[in-house]
Structures are given as C-alpha cells and as structure tokens.
Amino acid sequence: MAPIISVFENSPDRGQGHARDMRVRWALEEVGQPYDIRTVSFKQMKKPAYRALHPFGQIPTYEEDGLTLFESGAIVLHIAQKQSGLLPEDEHARARAITWMFAALNTVEPPIVERETATYTERNRSWFEEHLEMLNERVHVRLRDLSASLGDAEWLDGTFSVGDLMMVCVLRRLEGSGILDRYPNLSAFVERGKARPAYQRAFDGQFAVFRAADTQ
Amino acid sequence: MAPIISVFENSPDRGQGHARDMRVRWALEEVGQPYDIRTVSFKQMKKPAYRALHPFGQIPTYEEDGLTLFESGAIVLHIAQKQSGLLPEDEHARARAITWMFAALNTVEPPIVERETATYTERNRSWFEEHLEMLNERVHVRLRDLSASLGDAEWLDGTFSVGDLMMVCVLRRLEGSGILDRYPNLSAFVERGKARPAYQRAFDGQFAVFRAADTQ
Numbered sequence: 001m002a003p004i005i006s007v008f009e010n011s012p013d014r015g016q017g018h019a020r021d022m023r024v025r026w027a028l029e030e031v032g033q034p035y036d037i038r039t040v041s042f043k044q045m046k047k048p049a050y051r052a053l054h055p056f057g058q059i060p061t062y063e064e065d066g067l068t069l070f071e072s073g074a075i076v077l078h079i080a081q082k083q084s085g086l087l088p089e090d091e092h093a094r095a096r097a098i099t100w101m102f103a104a105l106n107t108v109e110p111p112i113v114e115r116e117t118a119t120y121t122e123r124n125r126s127w128f129e130e131h132l133e134m135l136n137e138r139v140h141v142r143l144r145d146l147s148a149s150l151g152d153a154e155w156l157d158g159t160f161s162v163g164d165l166m167m168v169c170v171l172r173r174l175e176g177s178g179i180l181d182r183y184p185n186l187s188a189f190v191e192r193g194k195a196r197p198a199y200q201r202a203f204d205g206q207f208a209v210f211r212a213a214d215t216q
Numbered sequence: 217m218a219p220i221i222s223v224f225e226n227s228p229d230r231g232q233g234h235a236r237d238m239r240v241r242w243a244l245e246e247v248g249q250p251y252d253i254r255t256v257s258f259k260q261m262k263k264p265a266y267r268a269l270h271p272f273g274q275i276p277t278y279e280e281d282g283l284t285l286f287e288s289g290a291i292v293l294h295i296a297q298k299q300s301g302l303l304p305e306d307e308h309a310r311a312r313a314i315t316w317m318f319a320a321l322n323t324v325e326p327p328i329v330e331r332e333t334a335t336y337t338e339r340n341r342s343w344f345e346e347h348l349e350m351l352n353e354r355v356h357v358r359l360r361d362l363s364a365s366l367g368d369a370e371w372l373d374g375t376f377s378v379g380d381l382m383m384v385c386v387l388r389r390l391e392g393s394g395i396l397d398r399y400p401n402l403s404a405f406v407e408r409g410k411a412r413p414a415y416q417r418a419f420d421g422q423f424a425v426f427r428a429a430d431t432q
Contacts, residue, residue, distance in 0.1 A: 055365035056323055056358065067308045073322055074315035092283045099290035105318070106289055107272055110326040121350065127343040134337065142272065149271035 002034045003064040005075075006053070007209055009039040015210030016175070017203045020072040021060040023169045025205050027076045027162070029198035031083035039209060073105045073166070080162040087161055100156045100163025108146060109170045111138040116173060139179060147183040154192065168193030218250050219280040221291075222269070223425055225255040231426030232391070233419045236288040237276040239385045241418035243292045243378070247299035255425060289321045289382070296378040303377055316372045316379025324362060325386045327354040332389060355395060363399040370408065384409030 005028075007021040021037075028035050038061075044050055045057045053061040054070040061068060062075040069075050077098065080086035087094050115135040122128045146167075150156060155164045171190050174180045180187050193199055221244075223237040237253075244251050254277075260266050261273045269277040270286040277284060278291040285291050293314065296302035303310050331351040338344045362383075366372060371380045387406050390396045396403050409415055 051361075051364075056319070056361045058323075067311060069311055069315050071315050071318035071322060073318040074311070077314065077318075078311050095283060095285055095290070095294050098293065099285050099287050102287035102289040102293075102321070103272070106287060106321045106325070107274075109322070110329060113326060114330050122347075125343065125346075127341065127347070130341075131338075131343070131347070145267075145272045148267075 001065055002036050003028070003062055004036045004038050005063075006038045006040050006050075006059050006061040007206065008059055009041045009044075009209075010213040011206065011210045014214070015207045017206050018173055018175075019059065019206070020169075022202060022206055023072045023166060024060050024062065024075050024079070025202035026165055026169070026199050027079045027086060029201045029205075030165070030196075031079060031085040033079065033083060037205075037209065039213075073101060076162055076166065077101065086165065088159060093158060096157045097161035097163045100161070101166045104163065104166035104170045108142050108167065109173070111135065111142055112170060112173050115139055115177075136179065139174070140182075143179070143183055143186060147186050150185055150189060152185065155189075160196075164189075164193060168199075217281055218252050219244070219278055220252045220254050221279075222254045222256050222266075222275050222277040223422065224275055225257045225260075225425075226429040227422070227426045230430070231423045233422050234389055234391075235275065235422070236385075238418060238422055239288045239382060240276050240278065240291050240295070241421050242381055242385070242415050243295045243302060245414035245417045245421075246381070246412075247295060247301040249295065249299060253421075253425065255429075289317060292378055292382065293317065302381065304375060309374060312373045313377035313379045316377070317382045320379065320382035320386045324358050324383065325389070327351065327358055328386060328389050331355055331393075352395065355390070356398075359395070359399050359402060363402050366401055366405060368401065371405075376412075380405075380409060384415075 005021055005024050008019055011019050013019060025035075040050060040059065045054075045059065051057050053063070053068050056070070058070070060072060060075065061070050062078070069078060076086075087097055115132070115138070118128070118132060118135055122131060155161065156167060157163065168190050171180060171186060180190065194203075221237055221240050224235055227235050229235060241251075256266060256275060261270075261275065267273050269279070269284050272286070274286070276288060276291065277286050278294070285294060303313055331348070331354070334344070334348060334351055338347060371377070372383060373379065384406050387396060387402060396406065410419075
C-alpha cells in the first residue's frame with residue numbers, strides 16, 4: 001500500500017505550495033516513493049474522525065500499513081530514515097542533517113510564522129505597523145545568523161539533506177515579504193532547492209489539487 | 217569521553233529549569249549517561265568561537281567524540297536513538313513518540329514562546345493587554361487539543377518517551393501564568409514528569425550551576 005497523506009482540499013495559499021504537505025510531498029518525491037492523497041476541508045479537519053489522525057486538526061497526516069503520523073517534521077524524518085536519498089550515510093553527518101531540520105522548525109520557522117500570523121490577525125489594529133517592525137527584526141536576527149552560517153556553501157552541511165529541504169520550505173514562507181531579498185545567499189539557496197526535479201514534481205502535485213478545487 | 221553540553225553561566229530564569237539545557241540534561245539522566253557542562257555567558261554566546269558550535273548563538277550545544285550538535289530537539293533525539301530508555305522498541309511506537317516530540321517543539325511551543333516574549337518586549341506598550349489576550353487564546357487552542365488527546369492517559373502514547381519529556385518541558389514554560397490550571401490533566405501530566413528521579417537529578421544539576429553563579 002502506498003502511503004496516504006492528507007492535504008487541504010482548497011489550499012488558502014492558492015496553490016503557492018506554502019502549506020506543510022509540500023514538505024512531505026517533496027521528501028516522498030526525493031526518495032522516489034509514490035503516494036496517495038486524502039483532501040480535507042477546514043470543516044472536516046476539526047471533526048473527531050480527522051482528529052483521531054491528527055490531535056491538533058491540521059494537515060498533513062501520513063498513513064502507511066498500521067502507522068499514522070502527524071507533524072510534517074516527524075513525517076519527513078520518518079521518510080528520510082526509511083528510504084535513502086535524504087540523509088547521509090555517515091552517522092555524524094546524519095545527526096548534523098537532522099540538527100538542521102530541527103533548526104528550521106524550532107528556531108527559524110517560529111518568528112516567520114509569528115510575523116505571518118500578525119499580517120492576518122493584526123492588520124486592522126492601531127499598533128500593527130509598530131508591532132510588525134518588531135516581528136520583522138526577530139526574523140532578521142535568525143536570517144543574519146543563518147546567512148552567515150551558510151556562507152558560500154551550496155547546502156547547509158555538505159550534500160543536500162532533509163535539513164536543506166525543511167529550511168527551504170520554511171524560508172519560502174517569506175516569499176512576497178521582500179525580507180529574503182536582503183540575503184542573496186539565502187535567496188540562492190531557496191532557488192537551488194526549488195530547481196530540484198523532486199521539488200518541482202511535489203509543487204505540481206499540490207498545485208493540481210488547488211486547481212481542481214478552484215475550478216469546481 | 218563524556219559528552220559536554222553548554223549551559224547558561226547565569227540562567228535568566230534564576231534556576232527554575234526553563235532553559236533548553238534542562239531537556240538535554242533530563243534525557244541524559246533518563247538514559248544514565250554522565251556528562252560534563254560548559255558554562256557560557258550571554259556575551260560569549262554571540263562570539264565567533266561559540267558560534268562555530270552553534271550558528272544561532274544559543275544554548276545548548278552537545279559535543280561528543282568528533283560530533284557537535286545544536287538544537288535541543290536534535291540533541292535529545294540523538295541521545296534517545298543512541299541509548300535505550302527514551303524510545304519504545306516497536307518501530308511504529310517509536311515513530312509516534314518522535315511525532316509527539318515534534319508536536320511539542322513545532323506546534324505547542326511556538327505560541328507559548330510568543331506569549332512569553334510579548335511579556336518581556338511589549339509590557340510597556342499601550343496595546344499589551346489587548347495583544348496578550350490574543351496570544352493567550354492561541355496557547356489555549358493548542359492546550360485544549362492536547363488535553364483532549366491526552367485524556368486520562370498517563371503519557372501521550374503508551375510508555376514514557378522522548379515525546380513526553382519534551383512536552384513536559386514545553387508546558388513548564390507556562391508556570392506562573394496560571395494558564396495550565398484550566399487543564400487538570402495537563403497539570404497532572406507535568407507533575408508526573410517532574411516526579412521522575414531523572415528529572416529531579418537534571419533539575420538539581422542546573423540549579424547548582426545557577427546557585428554557583430548567583431552567590432559569586
């Protein structure tokens with residue numbers, strides 16, 4: 001049985017591939033694992049049947065013979081540990097690649113999501129501009145360090161890994177903000193990720209779902 | 217060589233054990249792995265010598281023969297995969313325990329940190345109370361789901377694992393806010409974690425470092 005992942009029935013980003021199923025799709029494409037999808041609406045996601053798969057009522061979930069996982073990080077790590085192509089063979093290099101995955105999810109993504117959330121929930125508040133400036137600076141603190149660490153390297157630690165995959169997806173959430181433009185090496189890093197054939201197949205996959213919902 | 221972890225020379229939480237080295241200490245105590253510590257000041261953390269260990273200039277780092285890791289999540293997972301005691305033997309149960317670790321770090325912790333940060337950085341702004349209410353609600357959204365998922369169970373998925381360890385540490389960041397009081401099963405879950413002998417040894421370890429700095 002091919003694994004099944006859950007995805008938005010109608011992605012709120014209109015097919016830009018910023019939703020968290022993109023990470024899982026990309027990982028599956030990198031290791032060459034075919035998969036099926038289960039589309040869920042916002043309403044379905046909050047119902048008990050779906051919460052039995054995902055306690056927080058979000059996408060994506062991952063189901064394979066007798067195993068259900070949630071959290072894009074856990075799913076991507078599971079795929080990377082099960083099949084080759086996303087983690088180096090060397091044990092130390094493997095641990096470092098996983099470290100970058102956690103850095104993407106727990107150090108770089110939170111201020112980016114915080115900023116993004118404010119643009120939805122605080123836009124009409126009197127304090128929005130002032131607060132946005134603080135939030136932008138919190139993002140820049142992380143990007144400055146990340147940019148310094150990457151330097152002229154192609155990927156974060158040697159060959160392309162699950163750490164790069166996750167970091168590219170996290171940085172892509174800044175698209176449209178202009179923030180990433182200040183870091184040419186990070187912008188180039190994101191573009192290198194997006195140029196990978198597996199990324200492109202994953203992107204096309206999620207876009208097809210959005211188009212199907214949008215033209216109904 | 218025993219692994220070396222970096223910790224705050226003078227923890228800003230005054231020895232309450234909310235800093236991220238606590239997670240690593242607790243994991244090391246659970247698996248019975250002795251370790252050494254390297255204390256760093258806020259000034260040292262931002263210098264190139266330390267950034268060579270941790271690109272984002274934070275604690276903790278983890279060093280063992282030829283391997284340096286950062287990110288508490290990555291370090292705790294490394295310890296759990298290397299030694300027994302923090303992950304179930306069964307492969308599926310193992311993947312689910314790791315899922316809970318990611319849920320703690322990427323779904324539950326971010327709104328908690330966001331709220332905590334606002335109490336430092338926005339307390340003197342005119343909008344503080346109004347914004348805090350929004351941030352509290354974001355935390356409650358996660359806690360309601362987590363509480364419903366835990367139900368009457370002792371731990372998040374079967375026996376105590378790395379997922380519970382991380383979730384207890386993340387929830388402890390709410391201590392003093394009163395927020396956790398609304399969820400008796402989550403409060404009891406945190407207390408069960410804190411009652412573990414390994415937790416207590418880890419707590420005493422970090423407290424001794426704080427006391428040594430504070431009485432200088």
